[in-house]
Amino acid sequence: MTTKMFGAPIKRREDPRLVTGGGRYLDDLGHTAYEAAFVRSPHAHARIVDIDVTDALETPGLVGIWTHEDLDGPVGENLPLLIPHPALIAPATGFALAKDEVNHVGEAIVLVVAENRYAAEDAVARIRVDYDFLPVVVGLETARTAANLVHDHAPGNISAHLLQEVGDVETAMAGAPHRLSLDLAIERSACMPMEGKGVYARWDTDAEHLTLWSSTQTSTGVRAAVAARLGLPLAKVDCITPDVGGGFGVKIMHPWPEEVLIPWAARLLGHDVKWTEDRREHFISSAHERGQLQEVEVGFDDEGRVLALDVKFWHDNGAYTPYGIIVPIITATQLLGPYKPGAYRVEFWSMFTNTVLVTPYRGAGRPQGCFAMERTMDAIADYLGVDRAEVRSRNFILPEEMPYDHGLMFQDGRPLKYDSGDFPASLAKLKALVGWDDFAPYREQAASEGRRVGLGIGCYVEGTGVGPYEGAHVVIETSGRVNVATGLTTQGQGHQTAFAQIVADELGVPIETVHVTTGDTRRMAYAVGTFASRAAVMSGNAIALAARAAKAKALKIAADALEVSEDDLEIIDGVIGVKGLPEASMPIGTTAVLSNPLRYAFDEAAKAATQFAGTFDPDKPPVADDEEPGLEGKDFYSPTQATFANGMHAAIVETDPVTAEIKILRYCVIHDCGTMINPMIVEGQVHGGVAQGVGGALYERMVYDEFGQLLNASFMDFLIPYASEVPHVEADHLETPSPLNPLGIKGAGEAGCIPVSAVIASAIEDAEGFPITSMPISPGDLWELRQQHDRGELPSLRRTTAESAKEKS
Amino acid sequence: MNTSVATHDAEALVPVHVTVNGAPYGASVPARRLLSDFLRHDLRLTGTHVGCEHGVCGACTILLDGEPVRSCLMFAVQAVGHEVTTVEGCGTIESMGPVQQAFTECHGLQCGFCTPGFITTITAFLKENPAPTQDEAREAISGNLCRCTGYQNIVKSVLRAAEIAGEQAGKTR
Ligand code: FES
Ligand code: FES
Numbered sequence: 017m018t019t020k021m022f023g024a025p026i027k028r029r030e031d032p033r034l035v036t037g038g039g040r041y042l043d044d045l046g047h048t049a050y051e052a053a054f055v056r057s058p059h060a061h062a063r064i065v066d067i068d069v070t071d072a073l074e075t076p077g078l079v080g081i082w083t084h085e086d087l088d089g090p091v092g093e094n095l096p097l098l099i100p101h102p103a104l105i106a107p108a109t110g111f112a113l114a115k116d117e118v119n120h121v122g123e124a125i126v127l128v129v130a131e132n133r134y135a136a137e138d139a140v141a142r143i144r145v146d147y148d149f150l151p152v153v154v155g156l157e158t159a160r161t162a163a164n165l166v167h168d169h170a171p172g173n174i175s176a177h178l179l180q181e182v183g184d185v186e187t188a189m190a191g192a193p194h195r196l197s198l199d200l201a202i203e204r205s206a207c208m209p210m211e212g213k214g215v216y217a218r219w220d221t222d223a224e225h226l227t228l229w230s231s232t233q234t235s236t237g238v239r240a241a242v243a244a245r246l247g248l249p250l251a252k253v254d255c256i257t258p259d260v261g262g263g264f265g266v267k268i269m270h271p272w273p274e275e276v277l278i279p280w281a282a283r284l285l286g287h288d289v290k291w292t293e294d295r296r297e298h299f300i301s302s303a304h305e306r307g308q309l310q311e312v313e314v315g316f317d318d319e320g321r322v323l324a325l326d327v328k329f330w331h332d333n334g335a336y337t338p339y340g341i342i343v344p345i346i347t348a349t350q351l352l353g354p355y356k357p358g359a360y361r362v363e364f365w366s367m368f369t370n371t372v373l374v375t376p377y378r379g380a381g382r383p384q385g386c387f388a389m390e391r392t393m394d395a396i397a398d399y400l401g402v403d404r405a406e407v408r409s410r411n412f413i414l415p416e417e418m419p420y421d422h423g424l425m426f427q428d429g430r431p432l433k434y435d436s437g438d439f440p441a442s443l444a445k446l447k448a449l450v451g452w453d454d455f456a457p458y459r460e461q462a463a464s465e466g467r468r469v470g471l472g473i474g475c476y477v478e479g480t481g482v483g484p485y486e487g488a489h490v491v492i493e494t495s496g497r498v499n500v501a502t503g504l505t506t507q508g509q510g511h512q513t514a515f516a517q518i519v520a521d522e523l524g525v526p527i528e529t530v531h532v533t534t535g536d537t538r539r540m541a542y543a544v545g546t547f548a549s550r551a552a553v554m555s556g557n558a559i560a561l562a563a564r565a566a567k568a569k570a571l572k573i574a575a576d577a578l579e580v581s582e583d584d585l586e587i588i589d590g591v592i593g594v595k596g597l598p599e600a601s602m603p604i605g606t607t608a609v610l611s612n613p614l615r616y617a618f619d620e621a622a623k624a625a626t627q628f629a630g631t632f633d634p635d636k637p638p639v640a641d642d643e644e645p646g647l648e649g650k651d652f653y654s655p656t657q658a659t660f661a662n663g664m665h666a667a668i669v670e671t672d673p674v675t676a677e678i679k680i681l682r683y684c685v686i687h688d689c690g691t692m693i694n695p696m697i698v699e700g701q702v703h704g705g706v707a708q709g710v711g712g713a714l715y716e717r718m719v720y721d722e723f724g725q726l727l728n729a730s731f732m733d734f735l736i737p738y739a740s741e742v743p744h745v746e747a748d749h750l751e752t753p754s755p756l757n758p759l760g761i762k763g764a765g766e767a768g769c770i771p772v773s774a775v776i777a778s779a780i781e782d783a784e785g786f787p788i789t790s791m792p793i794s795p796g797d798l799w800e801l802r803q804q805h806d807r808g809e810l811p812s813l814r815r816t817t818a819e820s821a822k823e824k825s
Numbered sequence: 826m827n828t829s830v831a832t833h834d835a836e837a838l839v840p841v842h843v844t845v846n847g848a849p850y851g852a853s854v855p856a857r858r859l860l861s862d863f864l865r866h867d868l869r870l871t872g873t874h875v876g877c878e879h880g881v882c883g884a885c886t887i888l889l890d891g892e893p894v895r896s897c898l899m900f901a902v903q904a905v906g907h908e909v910t911t912v913e914g915c916g917t918i919e920s921m922g923p924v925q926q927a928f929t930e931c932h933g934l935q936c937g938f939c940t941p942g943f944i945t946t947i948t949a950f951l952k953e954n955p956a957p958t959q960d961e962a963r964e965a966i967s968g969n970l971c972r973c974t975g976y977q978n979i980v981k982s983v984l985r986a987a988e989i990a991g992e993q994a995g996k997t998r
Contacts, residue, residue, distance in 0.1 A: 134858075209938075
C-alpha cells in the first residue's frame, strides 16, 4: 500500500532548492534588463506645479524619463477600483504616475529608466518638482473633524459608510440589566514581507508578446489588468510569479502603478525593464492596515450573556480605496467571533487620510474586530466578577447550533453562516494547555517574589476559503511524471508539497513523481489568487477533483487494455493493477501512451505500450467521439460560501514593576482549521502568524507626523520582532472537518495573528489592574498609563479593587 | 514630455578580484557597487538576498574570511583580496551542509527569502559554539529578521544543525 500522504507532516519539497541559494525571486531575474526608479512625492498633500527634468537628461546611463503627460490611453487613466461596493460612496484611486496632485508621501510622480538602478537613482535625484502645498489630513481624529479634506469629492473625508443590524438593538439594549461602553483604538501596521514588490517585463518585438514577472499574490489578476491598460489581447500577455519572498496581503493589491508602467516602458523601449522595490519605497508606497477607532456599547444579563451589542468604528483607508472596503466589512462581520449576541448593530465609516493606502494585511480587519469583541468580553467578566473564560463560554455558539447563520452579509457578498466548529471543546483544550485554573497560585507566587504577571485570552472565528473559484489541471506524462498546475500563487505556504500530497493520494502515485506549478498564466489561465486563507481550501479541492478526473480516465484505459472492469483496478505506487492479480498490471504512464494514439513511436514508453494496443477495429476512430487525446484531468472548485476556521489563544505576560517592560512568558494556541494536509506546514503558519501578531501588539506602528511624513520608514525604526522578541508558541489542534468541501479543509494562513493584540491586552490588563484599550502598547505607553492610573485618571479593574478590599477586610 | 534620450557614457570601472566559495572571480564594476549587488548581479550568485539595504534584516549576510558580515553595507571593492562565502558555498542540493539540511528537516523556512542570511550566520555561529543551548541558539539568530516563521523552527534548526555537524565530525574522525 502506498503510504498515505494527506495528513502527514512530510518535509517540504521546495526546501532543498531554497536553502542552497536556488530560489528565483523577482530580482534574481533579468540581469540585463534596464532598471526603473521613481521620483516619489516628499509631500503628503500638494498640487504639482512643475516638473523640471533638464538636469537629469545628462545623467550617464539614463534611458528615459516619463511623467503623467507621457502616458497615452488607458495607462494614463485612474487605476481601477477593484472591488466596488454600494456603501463606498466616494471611492478614489490614484494614477500610475500622479496627475496634478499628490495625496500621500511616496506617490509616484516620475518614472526613470536607466541602464541600472544606480544610474536611475542618479537621474531621480536631479529631477526638480515644484509643489503648491495643500492642508494635510493625518490620523482618524483629524479626518473626522473634516476641517480639511483629502479629496474634494468626499465630504467629511468619508469614503464609505455602512450599517448592518440584526435584531432590534435599541430595544434589547434598553432592556438589558447591565450596560458598558468601551472606547478602543488600534494603530497602523503593515505586512512587511522580507522581499518587497517587483516587476520584470520582457517585450518580444517579433511575436508582439509581453511576458511579465511580478512578485504578486495574483498572476491572473495582474495579467488581466496589464492587458487592459496596455490595450493588448489577453492572448498576448503572460504573467509568471517567480518565488515570492512573502506577501501577507500587500501583494494581492493590483495592479500597482509599477505593474502597469514597467511593461508599458518595456514595450515602448523594446527592451527588458525591471523594477525592484527598495525598503523605503515599500514603507511609503505600498500599503498599510489596521488603523481603527472603535466605540462599543454592550448590554448583558446577570450571567454575562450579551443581549445587545452596538459597535461603531472608524477605519483609516489612507489616500485611496482601490481595494474597496473589504477590510472594514471583515471587521464588522468577523467581530462576532464564536459568540451569538441577542442583537447586533455595527456601523462604520471608512475615512480618507493623506497617508499610504490601506489594503488587507494578514487577518484583514479581523484583529481589530477580535480586539473589540474580546475587550468587551473581558469588561463584562470584570464587571460581573465572573471568570473571563466562563463569560465567553456562556456566549458561545454551540456545536449543535451549527450551521449558524448570523443574518449578516460577509465580505464575499454571501451570508455569514458558520459551517462547523466546537468552541467549548477548543476552550477546554486551551484552559488545560495554559493551566487556566491554576493561574491564581502562580500569580501569588510571582507576587511574593515582587513580580507582576497576568493571564490573557482571546477567541476568534475566521471565514476562510472564499470563492469565487480556483481550478487545477493535472497532466500525466508517458514517463509517469504528473504535472499539476493551479493558477493561484505561492509565497511560502509550501504548495509544492501540500498540493503534491493531495495528488499522490488521489492518484496513488509516488509523491516524487508529482510536480506542482502555481501562479503561471501559461499553465492555468483561470484563477483568483492567494489571500483570505483560501489556497489550501480552493486549490486543494480543485486539485483533488482534477486528479480524480485524470484517475478515472487512466482506469478506463487500463480496464480496456487489461480487459477487466474498472472496479477491479487499483493504483498503487504509480502502477495500475487488478486487485488480487499482481501479474495483470501496467504503469500509469502506459495509460498515458494509450490515451494519445500517435503515428510515431519515439520512446521506450511508447514501445512498451504496444503490447496493450488491443485488436484493431477499422470502424472505430483512434480517439473516440467523447474523448480527448492525452491523460489529463481538469476541474474547478467553487463553493457556495466561506468555510469558518476558529481558534483560541492564551498568554501569560510579565510586566516589570519599575521599567514597565513587557515580556511574554508563555503563548498557547488551540487552532481548528478542519482536516490538515500537512500539520507541519499548518503549525508553521500559526507560528508566523503569532509572531506578526506580537509585532502588532507590542512593537510595530507607523509613526506619521502632522505633515504626513512617515518618521520610521526603515527596519531601523519600524520594529519587526527578532527571535529575541517572539515567544515560543505552544500549539495544539482540533480538527473539525468542514462539511462544505470534499477534503474537509479550512484555511489556516491568517489565523495565528488574529487574536494576539486582544490576548496581550487582556494579559497586561490582568497584570496591571487597569483597562488596556489601545494597541500596540510599548513599555513607554504602559509606564504612561501607570502614571495616569496613579493620578486617578484611569480606573482600576473591579476585580483588583475587590481583591484589595478583600485583603483589607 | 517624452524625454527619452540616448544612453550616455557609463561611469569609471574598477577591477575587483575576490575569492567566492573557493573560486576566483573577477569583474570590473563602479567603485560604488555594493558587494550584495556585485555578488547577485555581476557574479549572478543570487542566493544572497537583499531585504533592506540598510544593514538591519540580515538577509544579505555572507561570510567574509569566515566572519558574518552584511554585504549590503560593503562595497565590492572592499572585498578585494578576501574570501567570501555565500549560501551557495554552504552546500548543494546533492550535498547539503548541516545547516541547510537542518532547515529542511525542521521546517526552518517558509518563503525562503531570509534563509540564506540565516544559513551563513548559523554556519559561522556553530563554528564558535558547536553545541549551543536553546537560549544560545535563539540569541545567535537574533540579528536576522524573518517575517514568515516566527523563528521557532529556526531555533530548532540551529540545534539540529549542531547535531548533524556533530554526527558528521564523529564519522570523519
Ligand atoms: S539587506 Fe543587508 S541587512 Fe538587510
Ligand atoms: S521564511 Fe520568509 S522571511 Fe523568513
